[in-house]
Amino acid sequence: MCLIVALVATAVLLGWGLGAWRLVQVVSLPGAGMMMPNTALGLLCAATGLRLLQDEEAPRAARRRVGRGLAIAVLLLGVFTLAEYLIPADLGIDRFLFADTVRRLAPKTPGRPSPLTSVCFVLTGTALLLLHVQTRRGWHPARPVALLQAILAAQALISYVYLEEPRLGPPQVGSHALPYYPVAIHTALLFLLLALGILAVHPRHGIIGVLLRDDAGGLTARRLLPATVLLPLIVWGLHLLSERHGLWGLPFNTSVFALITVAVFLAILARNANALSGLDVRQRSSERSLRVSEARFASIINHAADAIITIDSAQHITLYNTTAERVFGYTRDEALGRPLDELLPYGLKSLEADGDTPVVTEGRQPLVGRRRNGEEFPAEATIAQFQTDEAVQRTVILRDISARVRAEEVLRDREELFRAAFEHAPIGLSLVDLDGRFLTVNEALCAMLGYSRAELLQRTFQDITYPEDLATDLEHVRELLRGQRGTYQMEKRYFHKQGPLVTVQLTASLVRGARGEPLYFISQLQDITEQKFVEESRRLLAEAGPSLASSLDPHTTLLTVSQLVVPSMADFCITAMLDPHGRLIAQTSRASAPEKRHMLAQMLQEYPLVPFSQGHMAAQVFETGQPVLLPDIPEALLRQNAEDARHESLLHQLAPRSCIIVPLSARGRTVGILILVASESGRRYGKRELRLAEDLALRAGLAIDNANLHAKSEQATHLRDEVLRIVAHDLRSPLNIISLSAGTLLKRPATERGNDPRPLEAIQKAVTRATHLIEDLLDVARLQGGHLSVERRPESTYALFREAYELHRALAEANQVHLHLDVPLDLPAVFVDRDRVLQLLSNLVGNALKFTPTGGAITLRAEPGGDVVRCSVSDTGSGIPEDDLRHLFEPFWQARKGREGAGLGLTIVKGITEAHGGRVWVESRPGVGSTFFFSLPVFQDATTSRPEWHV
Numbered sequence: 001m002c003l004i005v006a007l008v009a010t011a012v013l014l015g016w017g018l019g020a021w022r023l024v025q026v027v028s029l030p031g032a033g034m035m036m037p038n039t040a041l042g043l044l045c046a047a048t049g050l051r052l053l054q055d056e057e058a059p060r061a062a063r064r065r066v067g068r069g070l071a072i073a074v075l076l077l078g079v080f081t082l083a084e085y086l087i088p089a090d091l092g093i094d095r096f097l098f099a100d101t102v103r104r105l106a107p108k109t110p111g112r113p114s115p116l117t118s119v120c121f122v123l124t125g126t127a128l129l130l131l132h133v134q135t136r137r138g139w140h141p142a143r144p145v146a147l148l149q150a151i152l153a154a155q156a157l158i159s160y161v162y163l164e165e166p167r168l169g170p171p172q173v174g175s176h177a178l179p180y181y182p183v184a185i186h187t188a189l190l191f192l193l194l195a196l197g198i199l200a201v202h203p204r205h206g207i208i209g210v211l212l213r214d215d216a217g218g219l220t221a222r223r224l225l226p227a228t229v230l231l232p233l234i235v236w237g238l239h240l241l242s243e244r245h246g247l248w249g250l251p252f253n254t255s256v257f258a259l260i261t262v263a264v265f266l267a268i269l270a271r272n273a274n275a276l277s278g279l280d281v282r283q284r285s286s287e288r289s290l291r292v293s294e295a296r297f298a299s300i301i302n303h304a305a306d307a308i309i310t311i312d313s314a315q316h317i318t319l320y321n322t323t324a325e326r327v328f329g330y331t332r333d334e335a336l337g338r339p340l341d342e343l344l345p346y347g348l349k350s351l352e353a354d355g356d357t358p359v360v361t362e363g364r365q366p367l368v369g370r371r372r373n374g375e376e377f378p379a380e381a382t383i384a385q386f387q388t389d390e391a392v393q394r395t396v397i398l399r400d401i402s403a404r405v406r407a408e409e410v411l412r413d414r415e416e417l418f419r420a421a422f423e424h425a426p427i428g429l430s431l432v433d434l435d436g437r438f439l440t441v442n443e444a445l446c447a448m449l450g451y452s453r454a455e456l457l458q459r460t461f462q463d464i465t466y467p468e469d470l471a472t473d474l475e476h477v478r479e480l481l482r483g484q485r486g487t488y489q490m491e492k493r494y495f496h497k498q499g500p501l502v503t504v505q506l507t508a509s510l511v512r513g514a515r516g517e518p519l520y521f522i523s524q525l526q527d528i529t530e531q532k533f534v535e536e537s538r539r540l541l542a543e544a545g546p547s548l549a550s551s552l553d554p555h556t557t558l559l560t561v562s563q564l565v566v567p568s569m570a571d572f573c574i575t576a577m578l579d580p581h582g583r584l585i586a587q588t589s590r591a592s593a594p595e596k597r598h599m600l601a602q603m604l605q606e607y608p609l610v611p612f613s614q615g616h617m618a619a620q621v622f623e624t625g626q627p628v629l630l631p632d633i634p635e636a637l638l639r640q641n642a643e644d645a646r647h648e649s650l651l652h653q654l655a656p657r658s659c660i661i662v663p664l665s666a667r668g669r670t671v672g673i674l675i676l677v678a679s680e681s682g683r684r685y686g687k688r689e690l691r692l693a694e695d696l697a698l699r700a701g702l703a704i705d706n707a708n709l710h711a712k713s714e715q716a717t718h719l720r721d722e723v724l725r726i727v728a729h730d731l732r733s734p735l736n737i738i739s740l741s742a743g744t745l746l747k748r749p750a751t752e753r754g755n756d757p758r759p760l761e762a763i764q765k766a767v768t769r770a771t772h773l774i775e776d777l778l779d780v781a782r783l784q785g786g787h788l789s790v791e792r793r794p795e796s797t798y799a800l801f802r803e804a805y806e807l808h809r810a811l812a813e814a815n816q817v818h819l820h821l822d823v824p825l826d827l828p829a830v831f832v833d834r835d836r837v838l839q840l841l842s843n844l845v846g847n848a849l850k851f852t853p854t855g856g857a858i859t860l861r862a863e864p865g866g867d868v869v870r871c872s873v874s875d876t877g878s879g880i881p882e883d884d885l886r887h888l889f890e891p892f893w894q895a896r897k898g899r900e901g902a903g904l905g906l907t908i909v910k911g912i913t914e915a916h917g918g919r920v921w922v923e924s925r926p927g928v929g930s931t932f933f934f935s936l937p938v939f940q941d942a943t944t945s946r947p948e949w950h951v
Contacts, residue, residue, distance in 0.1 A: 001197040002054075005047035005190045012040035016098040035184045037097040039113045042077045043190050045070045046124045050194065053131050054201050068129065075125025081118035116152060116183050120191045123149040127198045140202055150195035156188035307398040313391045315340045327400045329372030340396075345370045369398065377402040428504070428525035434481075434518060436460035448504070448527050450497030461523075466493035466501060466682075473506075480510040481518055491528070499657065500684035503532045530688075537692045540568055544696055548703035552710040555586050561674060561700045562590035569689070569696075570676040572600055572654070576612065577664075577672040577704060582622050584612055593680060596654055603650040610643050611675070617641070618673050621661045625670050627697075629690045630659040658685045662697040666705030674700065790833035790915045794939040797827040797869055800834065801860050804841035808849070815849055818857040827862055830869055831939040832916055840912045843905035844873040844932050851877035851930075867938055868918060874931035880924040888922060909934070 012035045015023025024034045035043075052067030077093075084091055094112040113121070123145050130142040183191075301308050302322040310319035320335040328335070328343050335343070346368055364380035371377065381398040422429050428445030430438055441456045449456070449464065462470060469492045476488040487509035493501045504525040511519045547560050558575045565573050572591035579585055589604055591597040611618040617628050630637075633656050642648035656677045664672035674697050678685060801823045812819035830837075841860070848858045856876040863870050880888065889910040913920040913934045924930035 001193045001200075002047040002051040005043055005193055005197075006051075008186060008190055009035075009040040009044040009047065013037065013044070013097075016040070016101055019101050035187045036094075036113050036117075038077060038081070038093065039117055039184075039187055041097065042074050042113075042121050042124075043187070043194070045077075046074045046121075046128065046194055049074065049128050050131075050197050053128060054197075071125050071128030073125075074121055074128065078118045078121025078123075078125060081113050082115065082122065084112065085115050085118070113187075114183050116156060117187060117191075120149050120152055120183075123152070124191070124194055124198075127195075131198065131201055142198060143202070146195045146198035150192055150199070153183075153188045153191035153195060156183040157185065157192065160185050160188075304397075305399070307396075307400070309335075309340070309343070309396045309398065311340050311394055311396070313393070317343075318393065319395070324398075327371075327398070328369065343369060344396075345376065364399070367398065369400070378405050428523075428527070430456075430461075430523045430525070432461060432521040432523060434520065436462050439520060445525060448502060448525065449494055455497075464495045466495065469493050476508070477521070480508070480521070486510070491532075495682055496684075498684060499682050500686075501529075501682060502527060503529045533688060533692075536568060537695075540564060540692070541695055541699070544699050548699055552707045554704055554707040554711065555588070557700065557703045557707050558586060558588040558672070560703075561696070562588050564696065565674075565676055565693075566590045567592035567681070569692070570660075571679040571681050571683070572596055572677050574600075574604070574611065574675040574677075575664075575672065575700075576618075578612065578622060578670070580669070582612060582619060584609055596679070599650060599653050603647070603654070606650075607643055607647050610641075610647065612673070617661055618675060621663050622670050622673055625663050625665060627660065627662040627690060627694060629685060629687070631684055631686060633657060633659055655679050658683060660685050660690055660693045662690070662693045664697050664701035664704055666701040671701055671704050671708065790836050790912070792831050792833050792916070794829045795832055795834050795837070797830050797862055797936075798823050798825050800830070800832075800837055801841070801862055801871075804838055804845065805860060807838075807842065808845045812849065812858065815852075816854045817849060817852050818855075819845075820857060820859040822859055822861040824863075827864060827869060829939040830936045832936055833912075836912045836915070837936065840909050840934070841873070843909050847905050847932075848873055848875040848877065848930075851875065853877065864938075865935065867940075868935040869938060870933065870935055872931050872933045874929060876929040879926035879928055880922070880930050881926060885922060885924065889920070906932075 011023050014020075016037045049067045049070030052063050053071070080091055080093055083089070084094070127142040127145040127149065130140070130145065132140075133142065134140055301319070304321060304323055307324035307327045308319065308321045309317055309324055312318050317335050317338050317340060320330075320332045322332075324335065325331055330338075330343075344367060364382050367379045367381045369377050369379045378401050379398050380401050381396050384395045384397070386393055386395070422440075423442050425442055425444055428442065428448045430441045430445055433439055437460045438456050441453055443453075446453055446456060451459075451464075461473075465473060469490075472490060473492060476485075476490065479485050480488065487507065489505065489507045491503060492506045493503050496502050505528050507524040507526075508521055510521055513519050544564050547564060548557060551557060551560065554577055558577060561575045562573055571593070572589065574587065574589045576587040577585045587604065587608060589597075589600045591600050610616065612622065613619060621628055638651045638656075639648060642651055654677070656679055658678040660676040662674050662676075663670040664674055674693065676685070676689075676693055683689075801821060805819060805821045809819055845858060845860070852858055852875045858873065858875045861872045861874070889906050909932070910920050913936075917937055918935035920932065920934040922930060922932050
């Protein structure tokens with residue numbers, strides 16, 4: 001309604017502004033009249049004010065203030081306009097809007113609303129100001145004001161229907177000196193809509209309330225309303241029509257109108273009687289239904305599982321069901337009329353909103369009840385509030401939860417017991433959902449796997465399970481879900497947060513709901529990592545004994561060690577056997593992954609000596625005999641131990657993560673190195689793995705030492721046989737010479753024996769040769785037994801070499817070989833055993849004479865070299881093949897079989913040199929010649945106090 005009024009008023013204002021007669025008149029009927037600008041403005045304000053004030057609960061105070069301001073403006077407009085008619089006077093408000101247009105279109109009363117319009121504005125403004133005012137008796141003053149406005153507006157409309165014409169002129173009796181001006185038809189219609197809008201604000205009061213009631217009075221009023229409104233209008237309309245056409249004077253005119261009125265009222269009476277009869281039938285049917293509903297309600301109330309109590313506004317009990325009798329102990333007759341406080345000692349105070357008005361609760365609220373015997377019990381209640389004709393009543397639906405509370409206490413105790421047992425259990429416990437995600441874990445499991453509780457709850461058991469164990473575990477889980485088993489046990493490995501594997505004894509079972517649906521898994525994990533390590537250690541060591549003892553070959557022993565530790569202890573390993581000086585003798589490797597096996601072999605082929613070079617960890621372990629444990633291998637360590645970019649690339653491809661290096665020792669000396677490396681398995685070596693590696697290395701060292709001893713025994717047996725062969729061969733010649741020469745002497749007469757000294761000379765030479773052979777054998781024996789002794793004194797280097805030169809010059813000339821001496825006179829003295837050094841030089845020169853052809857040259861040299869004198873004997877012989885160089889200093893070895901000599905000269909050279917603290921080596925080129933180098937210590941004052949050096 002407000003919208004219609006506002007739209008029409010706005011259209012009229014627009015028409016006045018544009019000078020459009022059609023918009024001003026709105027209704028194009030003869031005598032319809034026009035709406036003045038002040039009237040349109042007042043109607044627009046009234047419609048807006050009604051729209052702003054119609055909601056009594058409007059939350060915005062500004063909205064109410066604006067609405068009241070507009071109502072006051074409407075009231076003042078009506079009052080001032082009436083004052084202009086009553087004084088009479090012109091207050092200047094008639095031409096406030098569109099003055100020129102108003103004079104042109106309405107020259108008689110320019111811009112002034114009619115007196116009836118002004119009265120309607122006064123009534124409208126008053127009704128808006130009193131819109132929500134209510135008296136103590138409950139009626140609204142705005143309603144009669146609006147009703148009066150509606151009557152005035154209706155009168156104006158009816159006058160248009162009856163075609164009444166305004167009577168202008170001097171005031172008549174009863175006009176109160178106010179001239180009568182008709183109200184425009186659309187103005188009257190808008191005032192009627194505003195009145196109806198005001199009456200509709202409180203629809204339950206006044207005549208609208210009567211029409212909206214659902215009882216018989218409301219039904220009768222709604223049925224009589226059309227007849228009450230339309231019938232008088234129609235009858236009086238017919239009366240006016242007959243009067244205007246001159247029919248009113250006929251004799252039967254009055255009786256006809258009376259008969260028509262009676263007939264209409266009889267029809268209305270019959271219609272309402274039928275309607276009331278139907279209403280009565282429906283009422284009796286409703287009463288029967290109500291009785292059935294009441295019986296059903298009573299049955300439901302009495303058989304309800306909850307206690308149901310209804311109280312009146314004074315909180316006295318008016319309804320009390322059978323369950324309430326059982327809960328509280330009072331019978332129904334005893335309980336009815338009692339105050340609720342006797343059953344609920346604390347009343348409904350905990351649920352009260354404004355001090356004493358309980359709120360309507362959603363869901364159950366906790367309360368305390370009291371039985372007849374005084375026992376208090378916990379309860380839950382829902383409170384419903386309903387309005388009756390007499391007053392507001394409330395229903396309390398109460399449930400005794402004492403049994404449930406006791407059960408909850410028992411459950412809480414059990415849950416607390418379970419929580420304590422779960423949290424403080426010495427083994428790992430976890431609850432896992434059906435997807436494998438951890439729901440809860442205890443501290444023991446967190447400590448076992450190295451994760452915090454929050455970290456584990458963000459993971460699934462699949463994330464931390466060792467891949468080789470995952471398939472078996474998932475198959476057991478599927479069997480649990482299919483109901484094929486109730487629980488299962490298995491040994492399982494998990495990844496620790498720091499990397500190593502944790503072996504557990506897993507016991508898992510499935511928890512199902514009341515309907516048999518699977519809910520979650522409960523897992524028990526007992527850490528058996530140490531137990532498994534001990535078992536594996538014992539197995540490995542027990543297996544190592546027979547395996548290592550199965551062969552006496554050192555290389556086979558190295559292979560056996562590699563097979564034992566990969567993959568049980570390492571992902572790949574390197575075993576090496578070294579000589580006392582740290583030089584590599586033999587080396588093996590093994591890897592569990594085929595691709596790494598190839599990379600490892602390639603690296604050792606390209607860089608075989610790198611791990612044993614000076615400064616590397618393996619070399620340090622060999623030198624110190626102390627193991628090295630690297631739980632984590634940093635990136636910098638790989639770069640530090642790499643020889644070049646290629647080596648570093650191979651190391652990165654092998655991806656070492658943890659490492660152990662232990663010496664292979666036996667009888668107090670280190671015979672080799674064992675390197676264990678963890679990579680893709682995720683192992684992280686610790687002290688226990690180091691102890692196991694040391695135990696295994698001790699067994700391997702003993703096995704290698706036994707293999708070496710066996711090899712030496714075999715070599716000694718071979719050497720013995722070789723010595724016997726050589727002695728038998730080399731002593732046969734001098735003995736035959738001695739025998740022949742002695743026989744020759746015996747055959748001659750005694751007088752002739754002294755004339756020919758040749759037999760005696762032959763005997764002497766043979767004896768000397770046999771003596772030298774025996775001395776060489778004794779020296780070799782001393783070297784092998786570690787008893788070759790030297791008595792050192794300061795000696796002139798030049799004098800030693802000169803004496804050796806003089807001893808062999810005649811023999812060299814006899815063989816047509818040039819013997820040269822290249823020794824400076826100012827060389828420092830050496831601290832040596834003179835006889836042993838001359839023996840060394842004699843062996844080297846004699847060896848050179850054997851292999852130097854006629855016309856060749858042999859040179860003896862010496863030059864300073866710091867703390868030593870670097871000496872050499874070089875020849876221009878045929879040279880030594882490269883394959884023979886490593887055997888030169890071995891006893892009884894000869895480059896050419898069948899040559900004269902036992903093959904002990906170079907062995908003795910090496911022994912004498914090392915007995916003086918020096919070293920010997922050889923450089924040779926086939927076809928060019930050979931040079932044997934050896935070093936002798938320079939004499940220093942600090943050494944004079946030690947006249948002997950025993951090796």
